Structures are given as structure tokens and as C-alpha cells.
Amino acid sequence: MTQPPLSQPPSGKKTDMAVMLPFKQKSYERFRIELKPWHGVLLAMVCFFTTTYGYATTGPEVDSILTVMLRWIPLLLKGFLFNILISVLSMAVGTAVGTMLGLAQISLIGPVRHSSWFVTQFFRNAPWLVLLFFAMYLLPFEFNIGGITIPFPDWVKAIIGLSLPVMANVSEVVRGAVLSLPSGQWEAAESLAYTRRQTLWLIILPQCVKRMLPPWMNLYSILTMATVLAFIVGVPEVMTLTGRALAAEGERTDLLAPFYSFVLFLFFIYCYPIARWTVYLESKFAVKN
Amino acid sequence: MSWSDKEPMISVRNVHKSFGDFEVLKGVSFDVMKGEVICIIGPSGSGKSTLIRCINALNDINEGSILVEGQEVNDPKLNKLELRKKVGMVFQQYNLFPHKTALENVMMAPIRVLKEDKKEVEARARALIKKVRLEGKENAYPGELSGGQQQRVAIARSLAMKPDVMLFDEVTAALDPETVGEVLITIKELAEEGMTCILVTHEMGFAREVADQVYFTDKGLIVEHGAPETFFENAKDPRTKQFLSQIL
Numbered sequence: 001m002t003q004p005p006l007s008q009p010p011s012g013k014k015t016d017m018a019v020m021l022p023f024k025q026k027s028y029e030r031f032r033i034e035l036k037p038w039h040g041v042l043l044a045m046v047c048f049f050t051t052t053y054g055y056a057t058t059g060p061e062v063d064s065i066l067t068v069m070l071r072w073i074p075l076l077l078k079g080f081l082f083n084i085l086i087s088v089l090s091m092a093v094g095t096a097v098g099t100m101l102g103l104a105q106i107s108l109i110g111p112v113r114h115s116s117w118f119v120t121q122f123f124r125n126a127p128w129l130v131l132l133f134f135a136m137y138l139l140p141f142e143f144n145i146g147g148i149t150i151p152f153p154d155w156v157k158a159i160i161g162l163s164l165p166v167m168a169n170v171s172e173v174v175r176g177a178v179l180s181l182p183s184g185q186w187e188a189a190e191s192l193a194y195t196r197r198q199t200l201w202l203i204i205l206p207q208c209v210k211r212m213l214p215p216w217m218n219l220y221s222i223l224t225m226a227t228v229l230a231f232i233v234g235v236p237e238v239m240t241l242t243g244r245a246l247a248a249e250g251e252r253t254d255l256l257a258p259f260y261s262f263v264l265f266l267f268f269i270y271c272y273p274i275a276r277w278t279v280y281l282e283s284k285f286a287v288k289n
Numbered sequence: 290m291s292w293s294d295k296e297p298m299i300s301v302r303n304v305h306k307s308f309g310d311f312e313v314l315k316g317v318s319f320d321v322m323k324g325e326v327i328c329i330i331g332p333s334g335s336g337k338s339t340l341i342r343c344i345n346a347l348n349d350i351n352e353g354s355i356l357v358e359g360q361e362v363n364d365p366k367l368n369k370l371e372l373r374k375k376v377g378m379v380f381q382q383y384n385l386f387p388h389k390t391a392l393e394n395v396m397m398a399p400i401r402v403l404k405e406d407k408k409e410v411e412a413r414a415r416a417l418i419k420k421v422r423l424e425g426k427e428n429a430y431p432g433e434l435s436g437g438q439q440q441r442v443a444i445a446r447s448l449a450m451k452p453d454v455m456l457f458d459e460v461t462a463a464l465d466p467e468t469v470g471e472v473l474i475t476i477k478e479l480a481e482e483g484m485t486c487i488l489v490t491h492e493m494g495f496a497r498e499v500a501d502q503v504y505f506t507d508k509g510l511i512v513e514h515g516a517p518e519t520f521f522e523n524a525k526d527p528r529t530k531q532f533l534s535q536i537l
């Protein structure tokens with residue numbers, strides 16, 4: 001009577017030991033929701049079909065929806081450019097102040113660390129719209145410094161209002177990135193007699209930029225979409241102008257869908273590439289280092 | 290501050306160090322003369338690494354005294370930066386700056402910390418990279434180098450600061466076996482040139498070859514020490530004997 005060799009299990013299966021089976025990564029791919037180019041096509045089609053549908057249901061005595069749209073598109077694009085301007089400036093202000101706040105959060109001085117932590121948490125957990133109102137109604141419409149009057153128009157206030165949450169989020173991104181570096185980097189720098197400031201600016205922060213880029217771009221996307229909030233406080237951005245255009249056309253209900261679809265489409269073609277680029281950068285940095 | 294090289298370069302006296310309730314060092318004392326090579330061996334958790342990290346004030350101590358060239362390290366008014374300019378350190382995990390090339394890693398500290406002339410530093414850095422046998426790798430990033438190569442860059446980086454003493458904290462422990470040798474050769478050459486070195490190591494053969502004194506630590510105390518021949522041949526303490534029998 002011969003025993004089968006140990007390497008071949010007697011049963012038909014190759015092996016019944018779980019550890020011997022090839023490792024198979026459970027795939028979560030199908031649960032992932034991601035914007036795809038065809039979503040943009042879908043939006044464009046919605047925009048187009050609502051336009052033609054509206055045309056088919058209106059009488060000949062008014063301008064066709066396409067004609068109306070073409071009349072207003074240049075203005076709406078200008079409004080959208082203003083949204084981009086607000087987003088870029090808010091991001092710049094928020095990033096500059098937020099970086100300082102984030103660094104203050106890792107300060108060795110207790111009061112600096114605690115107060116910056118509080119400021120960060122306060123503005124991070126406040127609704128953006130409330131912060132916008134806060135900036136609108138608490139800031140004066142002009143400043144008077146030494147006899148020189150500096151006007152403070154609404155759009156500047158909107159930039160300040162939107163940069164507050166950006167600042168708080170950037171602060172957390174900076175703090176998180178600094179803490180995510182291995183402590184060996186700090187120790188090596190310390191043992192080479194770098195001051196804390198030198199360590200931070202020469203060694204730690206340059207390495208953090210890579211890590212901060214994807215969440216920072218994500219934040220920018222969210223901010224861009226949030227710029228339409230400025231319409232509530234009357235800044236002439238794309239939503240405000242859409243409302244005015246609709247009013248000028250006599251509040252025709254058949255115009256609502258095409259106009260707002262157009263606005264959606266504008267945001268999509270601006271934000272989608274940013275989202276794609278972020279995903280690309282994330283996957284790139286995930287492998288290296 | 291009046292220190293002459295007739296006196297110990299480093300004098301450790303009755304050092305106690307606790308992390309929370311856990312006392313890692315329970316009264317450690319030893320001396321290191323200029324040009325001496327000291328190896329500290331012992332089981333994991335015996336406080337070897339903590340001990341040498343106290344010498345350049347990466348860890349502060351709770352009690353006792355550490356004099357480095359006559360300067361007290363256990364002093365709240367200590368100028369840590371001045372101390373660290375004299376004491377170089379190499380780590381187990383290399384800790385090179387990954388965003389800088391090998392040459393930049395070596396050049397950065399002398400330029401930024403010692404404020405030396407860039408041209409002079411570059412010449413010195415290139416010579417050091419050659420000395421650790423990494424000629425041609427000057428412009429490689431740490432990620433492109435093997436563990437052994439990275440560790441040699443780390444040694445060159447430390448040497449570029451012209452330290453008086455070098456601390457090596459288990460510098461070969463994270464390396465592949467075949468690259469351990471190249472790092473040990475570099476350290477041996479350094480020791481032969483008269484650099485004062487304190488090494489925490491698990492390489493017994495190497496300790497035997499290069500050390501002037503071998504110290505054995507266990508549970509936060511120095512149990513035994515001696516010249517390598519007597520230490521490895523005639524260990525007296527049972528704990529040392531047991532440790533050596535497990536290792537050798």
C-alpha cells in the first residue's frame with residue numbers, strides 16, 4: 001500500500017490549505033464611483049434635449065430657446081470666469097493663511113498650538129454659507145487707513161468669506177502631511193544640528209508638498225463648486241447672472257432647465273479634469289515613497 | 290569647558306532614563322577616550338539605543354551626568370546645536386532626505402548649519418562620497434540606492450560636519466546580509482583613522498575586530514565590559530555568558 005506523496009493532497013483539489021491558495025485581492029472596483037467622460041456627454045445631452053424640448057412646446061410668438069441661449073451665453077461665460085477668479089483668489093489666500101495656521105498647529109509653544117487648533121476646528125466645522133454671510137455683514141464696505149479710503153466691494157468680501165473654510169482645511173492638510181513623515185527625518189535633521197525652523201523649511205515641508213497636492217486639489221474643486229454661494233450675497237457670478245437673464249426673458253419656465261443645465265455643464269468641464277488629475281497624482285505618489 | 294584630550298572625551302555617570310513608568314537606564318557609567326572605539330552589545334530592550342541617543346541629547350535624561358568634551362549634556366541651558374555639531378550620528382533606518390540627491394544630502398548641513406563656503410563643502414562632500422566608495426552615485430536619489438549604499442551616504446553626511454565623535458545606532462540591522470560588509474568596512478576604516486566611535490551593534494565578529502572596549506548591557510545596566518579578547522573568551526557574568534552562547 002503506497003501513500004500518496006505529501007505534496008499532492010489525496011482529494012481532487014490541488015490543496016485545501018487556505019495559506020497555499022494564491023492570494024487574491026478582494027476587488028472593490030465595482031463599488032467605486034468616479035466621474036467618467038460620458039457623464040459630461042450626458043450633461044451636454046440633457047442641456048441640448050431640454051433646449052429642443054422647450055422649443056417644441058413653445059409657440060412661434062417668442063424667441064426659440066436656442067436663440068435666447070445664444071444671446072446670454074457670452075454673459076454667462078463672463079460670470080463663470082468670475083467664479084473661477086473668486087475660486088483662485090480664495091484658494092490663494094486660504095492656502096497662504098492656512099499653511100501658517102497648520103504650522104502653528106505643530107508649534108512647540110503651547111498657546112500658539114492650542115489657539116491655532118481652535119481656530120482650525122472652528123472654521124472647519126462651520127457651514128461655508130454661514131461663513132460667507134459672516135464675512136459679508138461683519139466686514140465694512142470700505143476701510144479708512146490714514147485718510148486713504150480703501151473700498152471693500154462685495155466680491156472681495158466673498159473671497160474672504162470663502163477663504164476662511166479653505167484656510168481651516170489647508171491647515172489640517174498641512175498638519176496631517178507633516179505628521180505623516182517618519183520621525184526619523186526629524187531625528188536625522190536634529191542630529192545634524194539643524195534648527196527646528198530649518199528642519200521644517202528645508203527638510204519636512206518640501207517632502208510634504210507631494211503629499212499635500214491631491215487633497216489640496218480636491219479642496220480646490222469643492223471650493224470652485226461652492227463659489228456659486230456668492231450668488232446669495234449678490235456677487236455677479238454665473239448663478240446671479242443666470243437668474244438675471246431668466247428674469248430679463250420674462251421668467252419663462254421653459255428656459256429654466258436649459259439655463260441651469262448649461263451652468264452645470266460649465267462646472268463639469270472645469271472640475272472634471274481637476275478630479276482626473278488628482279486621481280492620477282494620487283496613484284503616482286502612492287507607489288513612490 | 291577646559292577639556293584636554295588626556296581626559297575622557299565622553300564621560301557618562303550614573304545615567305537614569307525612564308519612559309513613563311518604565312526605567313530604561315538604571316544608572317549607567319562609562320568613559321570614552323579620544324580615538325577609542327566602543328561597542329555596546331546586549332539583548333533587545335536593554336537600553337543600548339536609548340543610551341547613545343542621550344549622548345547627543347536626542348533623548349534627555351532624568352538623572353546623572355553626561356560630559357561631552359567637558360560640556361554637560363544634562364543641563365536645561367545646554368546649546369544642543371553646538372553639541373550636535375561635535376557629535377555625528379548614523380541611524381538604523383539611514384534617514385536620508387529622500388528629496389535630495391546623495392551629494393546634496395552630504396552638502397546640506399555644512400552649508401546651512403555651519404555656514405561654510407559652498408565650493409569648499411562640495412569638494413569635501415565629493416571626497417567623502419569617494420571615501421565611502423560611492424563615486425558615480427553623487428546625483429542618485431536615496432530611493433535609487435540600495436540599503437547599504439544609503440547607509441554609506443548617511444555616514445558621509447555625518448562626517449561632512451567634521452564631528453569629533455560618531456554614534457552608530459545598529460547601522461547594519463536593517464540591511465541585507467550581503468550589504469552589511471560594505472558598511473562595516475567603511476566604519477572600520479574610520480576607526481583606524483582615529484575617529485572616536487560608539488557603536489551599538491549585533492555584529493559580534495565586527496565588535497571583536499574593531500572595538501577597544503566592549504560593553505554588555507542588560508535591563509538598563511552595564512553588566513560587564515572589557516577588551517574584546519577577554520570579553521569574548523572569558524566572560525564572567527552569567528548573563529553575558531548566556532547572551533554570547535545564544536549569539537556565537
